[in-house]
Amino acid sequence: METMPDRRTLESAVASAGRTPSLHNSQPWRWVLDADGLTLFSDNDRILPATDPSGRQMLLSCGAVLHHLRTALIARHWATEVERMPDPTNRRCLATLRFHRTDAVSDIDLRMAEAIGHRRTERLPMEAPPQWEQTESALQTLVESTGVHLSAIAEHERPALEELSRRIGGERRSDAAYQTELSWWAGHGMYPDGIPPDALPPGQRTVATEREFPPGSATGDSAEAEDRAAILLLSTTTDTRLDWLRSGEALSAVLLACTARGLATCSVTHLTESESARVFLRDTARIEGAPQAMIRVGVRSGPVPDAATPRRPISEILFRTHP
Ligand SMILES: Cc1cc2nc3c(=O)[nH]c(=O)nc-3n(C[C@H](O)[C@H](O)[C@H](O)COP(=O)(O)O)c2cc1C
Numbered sequence: 001m002e003t004m005p006d007r008r009t010l011e012s013a014v015a016s017a018g019r020t021p022s023l024h025n026s027q028p029w030r031w032v033l034d035a036d037g038l039t040l041f042s043d044n045d046r047i048l049p050a051t052d053p054s055g056r057q058m059l060l061s062c063g064a065v066l067h068h069l070r071t072a073l074i075a076r077h078w079a080t081e082v083e084r085m086p087d088p089t090n091r092r093c094l095a096t097l098r099f100h101r102t103d104a105v106s107d108i109d110l111r112m113a114e115a116i117g118h119r120r121t122e123r124l125p126m127e128a129p130p131q132w133e134q135t136e137s138a139l140q141t142l143v144e145s146t147g148v149h150l151s152a153i154a155e156h157e158r159p160a161l162e163e164l165s166r167r168i169g170g171e172r173r174s175d176a177a178y179q180t181e182l183s184w185w186a187g188h189g190m191y192p193d194g195i196p197p198d199a200l201p202p203g204q205r206t207v208a209t210e211r212e213f214p215p216g217s218a219t220g221d222s223a224e225a226e227d228r229a230a231i232l233l234l235s236t237t238t239d240t241r242l243d244w245l246r247s248g249e250a251l252s253a254v255l256l257a258c259t260a261r262g263l264a265t266c267s268v269t270h271l272t273e274s275e276s277a278r279v280f281l282r283d284t285a286r287i288e289g290a291p292q293a294m295i296r297v298g299v300r301s302g303p304v305p306d307a308a309t310p311r312r313p314i315s316e317i318l319f320r321t322h323p
Pocket residue numbers: 019020021022023024025057058060061064119120121122123194195199210211266267268269270293309
């Protein structure tokens with residue numbers, strides 16, 4: 001049985017998974033290839049201490065890259081077996097992957113893999129997603145197997161959520177460390193990471209439930225419109241590092257499934273960064289456990305922009321322990 005993809009297949013899958021979303025496009029992951037398989041490590045130099053002191057979102061981002069890579073590989077006829085947190089003595093070691101060749105590749109697998117290249121974080125107001133009940137139940141089914149819960153924030157809770165978001169945004173404006181970090185990562189296009197201006201809305205804030213970013217130059221027909229996106233919440237029963245990794249995998253699955261259905265998405269985490277906001281989210285979404293991330297899902301008004309946010313080259317994320 002073949003147990004290792006050839007070099008070209010592996011590199012193209014890792015490059016494709018490089019398109020994974022991450023907090024402020026920090027891309028905090030490294031892959032190490034050895035004779036048996038691939039290991040995922042967090043790149044802790046890329047943690048954002050003022051925004052993400054616990055590293056929760058670094059692990060969410062790494063969980064997302066794990067799911068993206070598995071999605072890219074299955075479309076190339078390689079199935080993966082994953083062991084999560086395999087080395088208790090090394091907190092950076094997040095997962096090991098072993099491979100086997102497979103012909104069991106479904107249309108959905110192919111559509112999810114294709115969505116990797118089309119997905120963009122959409123920060124402008126969106127129109128409401130059509131046939132939402134159907135989509136929401138498909139997403140529930142998708143996420144169920146990961147042990148992560150998916151809930152929807154009810155429409156009548158939106159004003160309270162917007163109010164909370166404005167309050168957190170206001171508090172953050174006077175947080176110097178947070179602002180310094182935000183302006184390092186967002187609003188310029190100098191590096192192969194961070195969020196360039198053309199991915200950020202022009203006004204100080206166009207969507208009330210979103211994080212406040214420095215003003216950018218994203219264009220769309222909806223800059224002045226009211227946001228009608230559905231708002232989803234991912235949560236877990238407990239709040240461990242494994243829960244964070246799994247939440248990232250679920251986040252990736254939801255984003256790709258929505259993209260494959262032609263929907264626009266935006267991960268939103270400024271509220272899950274605040275303990276008081278997490279209590280509010282728990283009550284509002286009527287969940288018992290730990291809120292991990294919100295996702296806005298809707299229809300982009302206007303064409304999807306061609307330009308994608310930059311990514312680090314594969315030489316900075318894939319390493320080999322054997323020639
Ligand atoms: C854990 C995590 C947290 C994120 N938080 C936010 C957020 O609060 N607001 C936002 O607009 N985008 C958020 N994003 C999206 C990233 O900014 C985005 O993925 C990154 O800039 C790359 O751009 P792309 O998704 O268009 O490829 C988050 C993504 C992840 C994985």
